[in-house]
Amino acid sequence: MIKLKTTTEIRQLKKIHSIAGIGYWVYNYSTKDFWWSDVTHSILGYQDGNVIPTRDILKKHIHPEDLVFFEESLKQMQLQPMEIEFRFYKNGELRLGKITGEVYKKEDIIEEVLFQDITDIKIKEFEIAKAWNKALEAENLKNAFLANMSHELRTPLNSIIGFSELLESGNIKEDIPKFASSIKDSGLQLLKIIEDLLKVSMLESRTAKPVKRNFNLHNMMKDVESLTHKLLSNNKKEHLQLKFPNIDVNQVIKSDQNKIIGILSNLLHNAVKFTEKGSITCSYRFINQTIEFTISDTGKGIPAKSQSNVFQRFRQANENSINNFGGTGLGLYISRLEIELLGGKIWIASEEKIGTTVKFSLPNVIDQELINEADSTANLYNWENYTVVVAEDQFTNYKILEAYLQPTNINIIWAKTGKEAMTASLQNPEVNLILMDINMPHTNGLEATKLIKKKRPDLTIIAQTAYALEGDREKSLKAGCSEHLSKPFNKSDLLLCMSRYLP
Known part of the structure; x- marks a missing residue:
């Protein structure tokens, strides 16, 4: 067996420490001599030979709040091996260090310590943990969404299949209109879910494009008001006061009318769902060439900690509200994506047990060349010669x-x-x-x-x-x-x- 010389062994050990980024120091309690390696110089921000190692110089690098803990750990190292983490400064930058060491007592009392800057390692560990937690959250959201979606799909399907079987039997005649109405309502509910899923796919893939045309704003708001009254009736909430702007001016704007109706319908649907008493208000105003819509309610409100989540997909203000109130958790997410598609923005203000106000703005809807348009659509059509x-x-x-x-x-x-x-x-x-x-x-x-x-x-x-x-x-x-x-x-x-x- 070949026995290496001491100088060769030391050189190899230095190389290993340099590659691993591990510093090394030795302190003699008897003689007060202190020595540290080239890597230790580098960890503390010195060039080799620029400073003579001393205990006081080392302590000056330790964060003041960690200094007492650091000194007590070195004392404990005389009784048993120690491994600690602490904060230190390198050229004024705060870093995180780790030392592993022990004290040998023979002729002299010798402290031998391995010193490592673990800042980058901890950052990577934090990022990995953050990514892992995010992945877990996404997985939990996905599972919750799938479970909820199964419920949302099966409920109308159960109604459609059940009433269809009763009609197919032919034994029930007096309830046919009632059953047909239930099948229609369930079909529309199922269609809404499918449309939401398709919208999300198109909006996220950036294949959706706005179709901007001139349209009569007053007439559109009347249509939205009519839809909301129907929504109140279907939810047996006719006692709620519905407030819409009473404006007779035939203002024409240019934007995607269908998308705006869909956005307003989503927001008003939420207002109806979560409001048991009081009122729901829908209004708009112009700020230069931008239109700003406001939907307010006196409903249950949204907890402050949940308000940042409501515009994310599959999220609701309270995850338990999925079971209590139903829904896919896609409405506000779709609204946000469509508003952004139109170049606008959406924001929310809410207080629990007081109510919620949602606002969104759409820019560049006013064209100076637009003229007021009257609704000339006929209510009846007679095309007997066609x-x-x-x-x-x-x-x-x-x-x-x-x-x-x-x-x-x-x-x-x-x-x-x-x-x-x-x-x-x-x-x-x-x-x-x-x-x-x-x-x-x-x-x-x-x-x-x-x-x-x-x-x-x-x-x-x-x-x-x-x-x-x-x-x-x-x-x-x-x-x-x-x-x-x-x-x-x-x-x-x-x-x-x-x-x-x-x-």
């Missing part, structure tokens, strides 16, 4: 459209495929409009539209489809459609859309 082709392969969907259109006296031709739609429109010159489903057998709606437009370029074609993702509207318009209606749409949406092209 013909429409309903291109729809699903029988139930066709029957719904037929029921919507029958009161207008319009002539209806049913086409079950894209090919039949082409034949009907090209062989019947009296056809004035086509309601074109996109997903049809043989020839899809977009291909059929392109072929029809080559023969009859002036014929109005309205896409009515279950494709509702960002970009689907553009595909329909590019193929030659004049409008794009996303299923499900209601009767008024359909008739209003058709009225733009039929006198």
Whole structure:
């Protein structure tokens, strides 16, 4: 066996300490001699040889609040090995150190200590712990969301399936309207959940884009007020006082009307849900070219510690409120993303047992060239001299459209495929409009539209489809459609859309 020389061993030990960043000092209690290694010089911020090591110089680097603890630990080291952590200064910067040492008593009393700067290690440990806690929180939120979503989906499905089975049996006749109404309400509830999930996906993926058009602000607020009254009625809260601005000026603004209605509906839905007595107020004001909406209630309020979470996804002011009040916890998150998409911002002020006020602002909604517009939409339509082709392969969907259109006296031709739609429109010159489903057998709606437009370029074609993702509207318009209606749409949406092209 080869025995290394002492100088070689010392050199190797210094190299190991340098790589590991571990300093080393030796103190002789008998002679008061003090020595520390090059790494110790570096840890304390000195260049090797710039300072003569002493106990007093070492103590000057220790944080004043840790100095007594540090000195007592060195005394205890004479009785047993010690490992401690403490704060120290390096060139004026506060750092965190660790020493591990013991005292040997032979001819002299010798203190040998390993010294390490663990600041970066602790920071990394903290960041790892923070990331881990964040991951755990996300996992817990996900699990809570999935459990709640299962409940939110199964509740309306249970109603739909249950009442459908009763209707299918044919033994119950007097309650048919009541059962049908319950199925419709549950279907709308289920649709709202699906729409929320799709909105989140589109907004987070940055595929959603605002569609800004001129619209009458007063008329929109009247529609929102009507929806809120219906919401109060459905929740048996007609006793609440609802306050909306009573303004007759036909102010026209330019923004995404559908998104604003959705945002206001979400905020007012929350106000209704969490308010048992008092009032709910919805108002707006203009600040230069910015509009600021305010929704206030006298409800239960939000705890101060939870107010920063309410605009995060899957979060509610009180996680237990999911069970008490229902909901997916996506409403305010969607509202925040849509407001940011429109270039605005949203904020909240709330006090428990007093109420909540939510405000959001949207910039650049005033155009100097806009003029006041009056609502000229007719309440009744009579199109007895016109013909429409309903291109729809699903029988139930066709029957719904037929029921919507029958009161207008319009002539209806049913086409079950894209090919039949082409034949009907090209062989019947009296056809004035086509309601074109996109997903049809043989020839899809977009291909059929392109072929029809080559023969009859002036014929109005309205896409009515279950494709509702960002970009689907553009595909329909590019193929030659004049409008794009996303299923499900209601009767008024359909008739209003058709009225733009039929006198």
